[in-house]
Amino acid sequence: MTDAGDDSAGPPALLRAEAVTKSFPGVKALAGVDFDVRAGEVHALMGENGAGKSTLIKVLSGVHRPDAGRVELDGRPVRPDSPASAEASGISTVFQELTLVPRLSIAENIVLGRQPGRCGFVSWRASYRRAAAAAARVGLDVDLRTEVGSCSTAVRQMVAIARAVDLDAKLLVLDEPTSSLDEGESQALFDVMRRLKESGLGLVFVTHFLDQVYAVTDRITVLRNGKKVGTYRTAELPRVELIGKMLGKDDREVEDLDEPSLGRVGVKGTPGDAVLRASGLGRDGAMNPFDLEVRSGEVVGLAGLLGSGRTEVLRLCFGLDRPTAGTLAVGGTTLAPPTPRRAIACGAAFCPEDRKGEGLLLDLSVRENIALAIQASRGVRASLSIDAQRELAGRFVSALRIKCPSVEARVGDLSGGNQQKVLLARWLAMEPAVLLLDEPTRGIDIGAKADVAGLVAELADAGMAVLFVSSELDEVVQSCDRVAVLRDRVKLGELTGPDLREDRIVRMIAGRHGD
Amino acid sequence: MGTDAEPATDPPAPRRRPFSGAKGGFIWPLCGLIALLVFNYFTSPSFFSLEIRDGHLYGSLVDIFNRGSIGIVLAVGMTLVIATGGVDLSVGSVMAISGAIAALMLGDVGAGPVVAGFCGIVAATFAGLVNGFLVAVVRVQPIVATLVLMVSGRGIARFITGERVIALRDDADATAFEAIGTGHVFGLPVPALLAVGLFLATLVIVRRTVLGVFVTAVGANERASRAAGLQGRNVKLAAYAFCGFCAGLAGLIDVANIRAADTINSGVFTELDAIFAVVVGGTVLTGGRFTLLGSFVGALLLQTLLTTMYSYGVAADTAPIYKSLVILMVCLLQSREFRDAFRWGRSP
Numbered sequence: 001m002t003d004a005g006d007d008s009a010g011p012p013a014l015l016r017a018e019a020v021t022k023s024f025p026g027v028k029a030l031a032g033v034d035f036d037v038r039a040g041e042v043h044a045l046m047g048e049n050g051a052g053k054s055t056l057i058k059v060l061s062g063v064h065r066p067d068a069g070r071v072e073l074d075g076r077p078v079r080p081d082s083p084a085s086a087e088a089s090g091i092s093t094v095f096q097e098l099t100l101v102p103r104l105s106i107a108e109n110i111v112l113g114r115q116p117g118r119c120g121f122v123s124w125r126a127s128y129r130r131a132a133a134a135a136a137r138v139g140l141d142v143d144l145r146t147e148v149g150s151c152s153t154a155v156r157q158m159v160a161i162a163r164a165v166d167l168d169a170k171l172l173v174l175d176e177p178t179s180s181l182d183e184g185e186s187q188a189l190f191d192v193m194r195r196l197k198e199s200g201l202g203l204v205f206v207t208h209f210l211d212q213v214y215a216v217t218d219r220i221t222v223l224r225n226g227k228k229v230g231t232y233r234t235a236e237l238p239r240v241e242l243i244g245k246m247l248g249k250d251d252r253e254v255e256d257l258d259e260p261s262l263g264r265v266g267v268k269g270t271p272g273d274a275v276l277r278a279s280g281l282g283r284d285g286a287m288n289p290f291d292l293e294v295r296s297g298e299v300v301g302l303a304g305l306l307g308s309g310r311t312e313v314l315r316l317c318f319g320l321d322r323p324t325a326g327t328l329a330v331g332g333t334t335l336a337p338p339t340p341r342r343a344i345a346c347g348a349a350f351c352p353e354d355r356k357g358e359g360l361l362l363d364l365s366v367r368e369n370i371a372l373a374i375q376a377s378r379g380v381r382a383s384l385s386i387d388a389q390r391e392l393a394g395r396f397v398s399a400l401r402i403k404c405p406s407v408e409a410r411v412g413d414l415s416g417g418n419q420q421k422v423l424l425a426r427w428l429a430m431e432p433a434v435l436l437l438d439e440p441t442r443g444i445d446i447g448a449k450a451d452v453a454g455l456v457a458e459l460a461d462a463g464m465a466v467l468f469v470s471s472e473l474d475e476v477v478q479s480c481d482r483v484a485v486l487r488d489r490v491k492l493g494e495l496t497g498p499d500l501r502e503d504r505i506v507r508m509i510a511g512r513h514g515d
Numbered sequence: 516m517g518t519d520a521e522p523a524t525d526p527p528a529p530r531r532r533p534f535s536g537a538k539g540g541f542i543w544p545l546c547g548l549i550a551l552l553v554f555n556y557f558t559s560p561s562f563f564s565l566e567i568r569d570g571h572l573y574g575s576l577v578d579i580f581n582r583g584s585i586g587i588v589l590a591v592g593m594t595l596v597i598a599t600g601g602v603d604l605s606v607g608s609v610m611a612i613s614g615a616i617a618a619l620m621l622g623d624v625g626a627g628p629v630v631a632g633f634c635g636i637v638a639a640t641f642a643g644l645v646n647g648f649l650v651a652v653v654r655v656q657p658i659v660a661t662l663v664l665m666v667s668g669r670g671i672a673r674f675i676t677g678e679r680v681i682a683l684r685d686d687a688d689a690t691a692f693e694a695i696g697t698g699h700v701f702g703l704p705v706p707a708l709l710a711v712g713l714f715l716a717t718l719v720i721v722r723r724t725v726l727g728v729f730v731t732a733v734g735a736n737e738r739a740s741r742a743a744g745l746q747g748r749n750v751k752l753a754a755y756a757f758c759g760f761c762a763g764l765a766g767l768i769d770v771a772n773i774r775a776a777d778t779i780n781s782g783v784f785t786e787l788d789a790i791f792a793v794v795v796g797g798t799v800l801t802g803g804r805f806t807l808l809g810s811f812v813g814a815l816l817l818q819t820l821l822t823t824m825y826s827y828g829v830a831a832d833t834a835p836i837y838k839s840l841v842i843l844m845v846c847l848l849q850s851r852e853f854r855d856a857f858r859w860g861r862s863p
Contacts (some may be wrong), residue, residue, distance in 0.1 A: 341746065352742060357736070358738050358739050359742065361732050361735050361736055361740070363731070372728065372743045372745070376746075380725055383725040384725070
């Protein structure tokens with residue numbers, strides 16, 4: 001490795017993984033990857049989908065056993081065969097999907113499974129002392145008796161980290177810890193990471209957000225297609241080079257990528273009639289009453305921080321949550337009261353943010369998932385034959401370039417981007433008049449993101465109305481004709497035309513109106 | 516993770532194994548069934564002998580289908596209810612209600628056999644609808660909702676009959692009704708034909724229409740089903756009503772078989788046998804994917820076991836011990852952990 005910023009000198013490593021190899025049927029997820037982490041550093045693990053980040057983390061945390069290679073911690077070989085044994089040897093992992101028990105208190109969650117006590121009797125006083133110490137270590141300042149289920153995602157994240165470091169961990173692995181945190185919460189998390197790093201822990205940080213990598217990490221290891229591209233000092237690796245290494249392109253190509261892509265502004269025709277109209281629509285405790293209109297052939301975005309009411313607006317507009325005020329009309333019909341079934345009948349379609357919990361049925365096949373909405377609207381007596389379903393599913397699999405072994409494959413076995421496309425296919429099969437998309441590009445790889453963005457533009461050009469939520473401002477600005485800005489469950493206003501710029505949105509959210 | 520798990524070009528599916536999950540789950544009860552039959556083949560050769568007497572087919576195998584008919588019918592209905600994520604504990608009591616009404620109609624009211632049977636089944640289907648209403652609309656936990664009818668149903672049946680055992684008379688109508696339990700068509704016993712017919716018809720309807728997908732969808736993830744525009748409430752209502760219908764049919768077979776409506780003993784513990792058959796067959800109690808074929812095999816396994824034990828002179832009181840042992844064995848075989856412990860599956 002001869003790249004600038006390549007880093008192999010330095011203090012001895014805390015964790016040293018050598019030539020780790022792991023195959024799954026049909027794919028080599030890790031091909032001889034070396035990886036080292038030092039005590040007192042935050043080490044970013046970067047790569048596109050399929051690079052092998054998740055697999056490497058799972059090998060370190062004992063979820064997967066490597067086919068070949070060795071892992072040393074503090075110079076001693078470790079061979080964890082379960083998360084518990086990894087924790088016992090000093091490697092703790094906080095997975096993206098937190099493994100906490102919602103009905104137990106924060107303290108109980110922190111000490112769960114290792115409550116101090118004697119003869120099978122738990123010493124609650126000692127438990128709370130221990131939990132309090134762990135919480136203090138990560139700067140978690142809340143009542144430890146609170147039920148975890150009633151805490152915010154940020155607090156849960158802290159609880160999970162407190163639980164992880166309580167184990168006398170030497171190495172802490174954080175798998176996309178910020179993906180559901182807003183800016184302030186992420187900053188608080190970084191403070192905790194820095195504090196843990198100063199106490200001598202080694203941290204592995206996996207994230208999709210480049211800003212965060214540069215904000216908090218010391219070194220970066222880039223993986224690509226199961227192989228290691230290199231390890232670099234963060235300060236010496238320009239952003240463009242990092243992106244290039246992740247995408248496997250040389251610097252020249254990266255600069256081409258930097259050219260501003262065509263936004264929607266200027267390429268659209270004139271919008272048609274209002275397909276979705278919310279008047280004074282609101283729900284107590286979720287979203288203050290708002291007016292919103294989406295016309296055919298128009299892409300309307302919702303911008304705001306996490307918790308500003310973006311998702312709530314979409315859910316109200318689809319009838320998933322019962323409104324306590326206002327009216328909703330879809331396709332000219334007022335829904336009273338709105339329910340998903342009524343909204344669908346009038347031409348609405350909704351891809352939720354939580355595609356596994358509220359969208360797809362993971363146990364069903366691609367074919368069954370794609371045909372589900374159409375079948376639900378037709379009813380049991382007008383069921384589609386298997387052949388008709390296969391034809392339908394096959395058409396969308398090729399049109400949306402869904403990668404699956406066959407239309408009979410289980411949707412739970414597909415990657416995130418392909419799952420998202422299956423969900424889109426389900427609704428496109430309904431030929432909806434208005435499409436509601438909640439974070440359609442979250443957690444999917446860049447290629448799939450481009451596919452989804454292109455599709456949205458295509459659909460709008462063909463006359464569909466689209467209401468679009470994304471937490472990535474550049475995406476909102478690029479894809480939308482008009483953006484409604486939200487803050488603290490209130491709709492602040494709309495931006496369109498030349499006003500539709502990232503800085504205007506940010507200023508609006510920050511509360512400084514005008515220029 | 517999920518969003519960014521595993522290689523994107525997957526599909527990973529590394530943990531898929533043969534014979535696990537609903538689709539292959541019935542392999543193990545089938546193994547148990549075959550093992551039992553092989554055991555019988557070597558120990559009592561007459562077990563497999565079939566003979567035609569008076570134009571009717573007789574033999575232990577026919578007997579298994581005949582006596583197992585009630586179990587099969589109940590298991591078919593129970594499968595759909597369990598697939599929606601519920602359970603129906605009331606089928607035994609509903610059997611008693613259906614039988615009691617049919618016997619009353621035949622005897623005291625003097626209705627014809629068809630009307631009597633129809634009334635019994637309508638009452639049972641209504642009872643199933645009540646269960647469905649409590650579960651799907653009022654959202655009572657399925658165990659509690661159906662427990663209500665399990666406990667009260669037998670009382671209702673006894674109230675209807677005035678706490679008597681209603682024996683069928685010796686008139687023509689009663690004899691015609693008894694055909695459900697003791698008659699033969701094409702030389703085959705009617706209960707067996709009814710059970711197999713119901714199983715096949717349900718299989719075809721569930722596979723050929725989207726009903727099976729709806730049931731699985733509602734059982735696997737009700738929120739996602741609602742967001743897809745599915746009416747989970749109606750799906751559940753239909754499943755419970757169908758389960759009631761099956762219990763009603765089983766009740767008629769039972770009455771016709773013993774020529775009397777015995778509200779105290781009819782259908783006792785059959786709900787547990789039905790649940791056993793479904794679970795042993797490979798459908799999980801948490802709902803979602805289901806296998807009617809598995810439940811069918813499971814019900815046959817239970818009956819084969821019973822018939823085997825009786826042919827060995829095991830007392831009816833101690834038979835449940837052996838029955839539970841066999842069920843335990845099948846459950847162990849289904850357990851991936853158990854099989855891995857003996858390295859029968861691929862080690863991880």
